[in-house]
Amino acid sequence: xxxxxxxxxxxxxxxxxxxxxxxxxxxxxxxxxxxxxxxxxxxxxxxxxxxxxxxxxxxxxxxxxxxxxxxxxxxxxxxxxxxxxxxxxxxxxxxxxxxxxxxxxxxxxxxxxxxxxxxxxxxxxxxxxxxxxx
Amino acid sequence: xxxxxxxxxxxxxxxxxxxxxxxxxxxxxxxxxxxxxxxxxxxxxxxxxxxxxxxxxxxxxxxxxxxxxxxxxxxxxxxxxxxxxxxxxxxxxxxxxxxxxxxxxxxxxxxxxxxxxxxxxxxxxxxxxxxxxxxxxxxxxxxxxxxxxxxxxxxxxxxxxxxxxxxxxxxxxxxxxxxxxxxxxxxxxxxxxxxxxxxxxxxxxxxxxxxxxxxxxxxxxxxxxxxxxxxxxxxxxxxxxxxxxxxxxxxxxxxxxxxxxxxxxxxxxxxxxxxxxxxxxxxxxxxxxxxxxxxxxxxxxxxxxxxxxxxxxxxxxxxxxxxxxxxxxxxxxxxxxxxxxxxxxxxxxxxxxxxxxxxxxxxxxxxxxxxxxxxxxxxxxxxxxxxxxxxxxxxxxxxxxxxxxxxxxxxxxxxxxxxxxxxxxxxxxxxxxxxxxxxxxxxxxxxxxxxxxxxxxxxxxxxxxxxxxxxxxxxxxxxxxxxxxxxxxxxxxxxxxxxxxxxxxxxx
Numbered sequence: 001x002x003x004x005x006x007x008x009x010x011x012x013x014x015x016x017x018x019x020x021x022x023x024x025x026x027x028x029x030x031x032x033x034x035x036x037x038x039x040x041x042x043x044x045x046x047x048x049x050x051x052x053x054x055x056x057x058x059x060x061x062x063x064x065x066x067x068x069x070x071x072x073x074x075x076x077x078x079x080x081x082x083x084x085x086x087x088x089x090x091x092x093x094x095x096x097x098x099x100x101x102x103x104x105x106x107x108x109x110x111x112x113x114x115x116x117x118x119x120x121x122x123x124x125x126x127x128x129x130x131x132x133x134x
Numbered sequence: 135x136x137x138x139x140x141x142x143x144x145x146x147x148x149x150x151x152x153x154x155x156x157x158x159x160x161x162x163x164x165x166x167x168x169x170x171x172x173x174x175x176x177x178x179x180x181x182x183x184x185x186x187x188x189x190x191x192x193x194x195x196x197x198x199x200x201x202x203x204x205x206x207x208x209x210x211x212x213x214x215x216x217x218x219x220x221x222x223x224x225x226x227x228x229x230x231x232x233x234x235x236x237x238x239x240x241x242x243x244x245x246x247x248x249x250x251x252x253x254x255x256x257x258x259x260x261x262x263x264x265x266x267x268x269x270x271x272x273x274x275x276x277x278x279x280x281x282x283x284x285x286x287x288x289x290x291x292x293x294x295x296x297x298x299x300x301x302x303x304x305x306x307x308x309x310x311x312x313x314x315x316x317x318x319x320x321x322x323x324x325x326x327x328x329x330x331x332x333x334x335x336x337x338x339x340x341x342x343x344x345x346x347x348x349x350x351x352x353x354x355x356x357x358x359x360x361x362x363x364x365x366x367x368x369x370x371x372x373x374x375x376x377x378x379x380x381x382x383x384x385x386x387x388x389x390x391x392x393x394x395x396x397x398x399x400x401x402x403x404x405x406x407x408x409x410x411x412x413x414x415x416x417x418x419x420x421x422x423x424x425x426x427x428x429x430x431x432x433x434x435x436x437x438x439x440x441x442x443x444x445x446x447x448x449x450x451x452x453x454x455x456x457x458x459x460x461x462x463x464x465x466x467x468x469x470x471x472x473x474x475x476x477x478x479x480x481x482x483x484x485x486x487x488x489x490x491x492x493x494x495x496x497x498x499x500x501x502x503x504x505x506x507x508x509x510x511x512x513x514x515x516x517x518x519x520x521x522x523x524x525x526x527x528x529x530x531x532x533x534x535x536x537x538x539x540x541x542x543x544x545x546x547x548x549x550x551x552x553x554x555x556x557x558x559x560x561x562x563x564x565x566x567x568x569x570x571x572x573x574x575x576x577x578x579x580x581x582x583x584x585x586x587x588x589x590x591x592x593x594x595x596x597x598x599x600x601x602x603x604x605x606x607x608x609x610x611x612x613x614x615x616x617x618x619x620x621x622x623x624x625x626x627x628x629x630x631x632x633x634x635x636x637x638x639x640x641x642x
Binding site: 025035038084108 | 278281282285289292293296299303304306307309310313314317318320321324325328331332337
C-alpha cells in the first residue's frame with residue numbers, strides 16, 4: 001500500500017489538493033474563501049499536467065541551433081515533454097483572469113449588500129422579496 | 135480547402151480564422167471609443183462579418199462529408215492547432231452568428247435603456263470577446279484550445295451578467311455563482327482532456343478519435359470521458375447542474391439574456407455532441423452506457439422537474455429560464471438515444487429552441503423597456519397595449535408548447551419518432567408530460583397578456599416598441615411559423631449535422 005502511494009506520490013498530492021479545493025468551494029459561505037478554494041482546485045490541475053510531462057531520465061528539450069538545422073539530434077537522448085508546460089502557462093492566465101473577475105464581483109457584491117457571506121446575502125434578498133410582495 | 139462560393143477566394147480561404155479573429159480584434163476599438171453608438175456600430179459590423187464567414191463555411195460544407203481543415207500558422211494538424219468545420223459545427227456557427235446579429239439589432243434600444251452611458255462601449259466590447267470565444271469553441275479542432283476559447287467566452291459573460299446590477303443587485307450574486315460553477319466546469323473539462331492526453335499523447339480531436347478507437351477498455355480514457363461530460367454539463371446547464379442558469383437569465387440585462395439563451399448553452403451542448411459521438415466512438419460500450427443510463431434519466435428528470443419548477447415562478451424571465459433547463463433536457467434526450475435519428479432530433483431542437491427563446495426573451499425585453507415589466511401579474515393587458523410584441527411573444531410561447539405549424543412541434547415530432555424507433559415509450563410519455571406542463575406555464579403568462587383587462591393608469595404610459603426591436607422580433611417570430619410549416623431546410627441541416635457527428639468518428 002505504502003509502496004503504491006509512494007510510487008504515485010505526485011498523484012496523491014494532486015488528488016488531496018483537488019479535494020481540498022473543491023471542498024472549500026462547496027463548504028464555505030464566504031465568497032472570498034470560495035475563490036481561494038477555486039484557485040487551489042485549479043492549481044491542482046496545473047500540477048497534474050506538469051507531472052505528466054516528466055519523463056524519467058529526460059533532459060530539457062533544448063537544442064543547439066546548429067544541431068537542429070543539420071538534423072544531427074541524437075536519437076538516444078530522452079527529452080521531457082514540453083507541451084504540457086505550454087498548455088499550463090495558458091491555463092494559469094485563464095485562472096488569473098477568472099480570479100480577477102471573481103474578486104471584482106465580490107467587491108461589487110460587498111458594495112451592494114454590505115456583506116460577503118452567503119447567508120447574509122440570502123437574507124437580504126429574502127427581505128427584499130418580502131418588501132416587494134411575492 | 136474548398137474554393138469560396140460567394141466570398142472572394144482569398145477571404146474564403148481564411149474564413150475559419152477570420153470568423154474568430156474579427157470580433158476579437160474589433161473588441162479593442164469598441165472599448166477605446168467611449169460612445170455607446172460607436173461601440174454598437176463596431177459590434178454589429180463585427181458580428182455581420184462573422185456571419186458572412188459562417189455563411190461561407192456553411193455553404194462549403196453542404197456536400198456530404200465535406201470537411202474544411204485550417205492549419206493555424208501553417209503547422210499541419212496533429213502538431214499545430216487546427217480549425218475544423220464539418221456539417222455539425224457549420225450549422226452551429228451559422229446559428230451563433232445569426233443570433234448574434236439579431237440580438238445586436240435588438241441591443242441598441244435595450245442597452246440604452248438598461249446600461250449607463252459610460253459603460254455601453256465596454257459592454258459591447260465584452261460582448262465581442264464573448265462572441266469570438268463562442269465561435270472559437272464551435273470551430274476549433276483542438277481539445278485544449280477548446281478549453282481556452284470556453285474561458286474566453288465565459289469570462290466576459292460573467293461581466294455582462296453582472297451589468298444587470300443597475301436594476302437588480304441580485305445580478306451580482308448570480309454572476310458570481312455562474313463564475314464559480316463555470317470555472318469548476320471548465321476545470322473538470324481540463325482534467326478530462328489531461329487524462330486523454332495521458333492516454334494518447336495528442337490533443338487534436340480528429341487524431342484523438344483515431345487513437346481512441348483501439349482504447350475502449352482503458353480506464354484513463356473512461357475517466358476522461360466522465361470528467362468531460364460533467365464539466366460540459368455544467369456549462370450547458372444540464373438538469374442537476376443547472377443551478378446557475380435561472381439567476382443568470384433572470385437578472386442579466388435583456389440583451390445578454392437573449393444572447394445567452396440562444397447561443398451559450400447551445401455551444402456547450404455542441405461540444406458534448408462532438409465529444410460523445412466524434413472524439414469517443416459511439417459504438418464503444420462505455421459511451422453508450424453513459425448516455426443510456428446516466429444522461430437519459432437525468433434528461434427526463436430535468437424535462438419534468440424544471441417544467442414543474444417553472445409553474446411556480448413569479449418572475450417571467452425566471453419562468454422562461456426554468457423552461458430553458460427543461461428544453462435542454464429534450465436535447466439531451468435526443469443525444470441519450472445514441473442513434474443518428476436521436477442526435478438529429480436533438481440538433482433540430484437545439485436550433486428551434488434558439489428560435490423560440492430568442493422571440494420570447496426579446497419580447498420580454500420590449501415589455502421591460504416600455505413598462506418595466508418583470509413579473510407575471512404586471513403583464514396584465516399588455517396584449518392590447520403592444521399588440522405586435524405580444525403577438526410575437528404568443529407565437530414563441532405556442533412554439534415552446536409545441537403547437538402544430540410551429541418549429542416546436544417539428545422538433546418534438548422528430549424526437550418522439552426517434553424515441554419510438556428506439557422503443558422508448560417512457561421517453562415519449564416524458565415528452566408529452568413536459569409539454570402539458572409547458573401549456574400550463576405559458577397559459578399563466580398568456581392569460582395575463584390577453585384576457586385580463588388593462589389596469590387603471592397604465593394606458594397613459596403607452597410607448598411604441600422601437601423599430602430596432604420589432605424588426606428582429608417579428609423576423610424571428612415569423613421564422614418560428616415558416617420553418618414550422620416548411621420544415622425541410624432545418625431538418626436537412628440537422629440530419630447533415632448528425633451524420634457528420636456520427637460518421638466522422640468512425641469514418642476517418
